[in-house]
Amino acid sequence: MLPQEEALNVLVEFLHVHGYTKVKGIPLETIRLLASIVLKENVFVYGKKIYQQVLGGAMGSSFTLTLANIFMWKWQKELVRRQDMTCEYYGRYIDDVFMTWNKSENALKQILENANTWHPNIKLEYKIGKSLPFLDILLSNNNGTLSTSVYHKPAAEPYVVPFISDHPRHVFENIVQTSLRRAIKYSSTFQLFNDETRYIKSTFLYNGYPSSFIDKTFRKFFSGYISSRSFLPFLDNERQFSQMRIALSGQPSRQQSQVEMRIAALTNDNDHLVEDLDKKEEFIIQQNKKTNKLQNKLIIHYTHEKRFKTRKRDMHRIFQETFVNTPIMETNLIVGNTNHKNTMKELIQKRPRQEILKNKVKADENHKKEPSATKPAKSK
Structure with a gap:
């Protein structure tokens, strides 16, 4: 806390x-x-x-x-400084930390125990090893090579949304494709990806997904990276896997990096042109911008109750005291309220429109019942 x-x-x-x-x-x-x-x-x-x-x-x-x-x-400033000094990696997501270490295990434990004394409200529970999970990724150190794969908790059951559940068809497709997308991003090698793909298919089969539906969704997901003549809806080789992983991970290829570097160099040389263009665009936008009637107005609305009798006055007072001598004072505070409907207003309905009150159906029936004039018979 x-x-x-x-x-x-x-x-x-x-x-x-x-x-x-x-x-x-x-x-x-x-x-x-x-x-x-x-x-x-x-x-x-x-x-x-x-x-x-x-x-x-x-x-x-x-x-x-x-x-x-x-x-x-x-809190982590000192820890990050030490990691930077030794050229080690440090990463954190909210309260989960991942870091690398190439010295002795005892030295690492000493640093972590020391970190537990930095603040009384922050205590670290750590695990040290060559293969550790971080969030939903399993990271492994294989003789100096870092590999990653999808992490499944040992106690996790292989359950997903059952195929017999009352969901639109696209929901099931999205669940399968999300699992494949995660496998592509998290698997650092083609072999690890194939292992995860087999796990995905067995999981969905276990939850009642038809094999034909799974294969069709797989083929749709991999379209553009596998041949349409391929017998199995899987990636065939390492090259296809690498191409798709780069595309999904948003990592630029070497050629894209070179192009971006050239664009950055041109941008630096033409900063003054960009600034002039920005000023021109800003002027055009300001000219075409329509006036907003609610600009510089803060509207607060609530339902009136007896206990809120002084609500409007209190809110204006707090607004004045809080934002005095600040640019926010240019904003006009508007506090409004509506009353609770009483029983009479709830029960009494508005009188219907006049045309609804006219009984046109009966008028039409009466008109049909009137005797029609008969034509006189022709005399021979």
């Missing part, structure tokens, strides 16, 4: 380090105040008592996750 005040200080430090004095015109002091409101104003009821959160942030809040990442940025 993050100490709230310390986390707010780290947030301001993070913005300062990255060259921010304002964010979209909002000073850092105001950002810290807003962050404090989000972090500290969390209450909940338990056992007929109201509690306020004093450590950490609200679960599920996007800001809490961002703040946790920034807090870890501060």
Whole structure:
């Protein structure tokens, strides 16, 4: 759990380090105040008592996750510095860390145990080995060569959405293709990819997917990389696998890298031309931009209740106190409310339109029943 005040200080430090004095015109002091409101104003009821959160942030809040990442940025500085000094790799995703080490295991354990003393609220649980999972990837060190493959937890059951479930057909295709896409990206060798492909097919067969449907989806996914005359819907060789892996991973080929380098060199030489073009485009956009009636207006709407009698006045007061002497004061705060419908309004319906009240059907029937005039018989 993050100490709230310390986390707010780290947030301001993070913005300062990255060259921010304002964010979209909002000073850092105001950002810290807003962050404090989000972090500290969390209450909940338990056992007929109201509690306020004093450590950490609200679960599920996007800001809490961002703040946790920034807090870890501060914590990991020393560890990253040591890894950079020894030319080792360090990577982190939220609270999962992966790092390489080429010295003794005891030296690594000593560093990790030392890292556990850096902050009382952050403790590392680590595993050391030549083959370790990180998220859903299994990384292995094979005599100095790093290989990757899809990681399956030992306790994980081979279950996916059953084929008999009431889903549109494209959902089943997407599930199969997602598994193949992950296998392509995570498998570092053609052999590992083939192993994962066999696992994928057996898993879907186990969940009731027809073999013909699986083969058809495989062939559709690999189209463009395998021959249409191929008997099996699989990649045939290492070259096809490498081409598809580069395409799906977004990794440019050597030729693409050379082209990008040439484009970058040309861009650097023509910076002044690009700036002039940007100014011209900005001028045209400003001319064609339509006026927005809601610009510089902040509209807040709520349903009125007796306990919210002073809500409008309170919100205007908080807005004034919070954003005084900031550019946000140029925004016009509009607070509106609607009343609850009472029983009479709920039960009384609006009178129907006049044309609906006219009984045209009966009028037509009466018209048909009227005796028609008979023509006089012709005399001979």
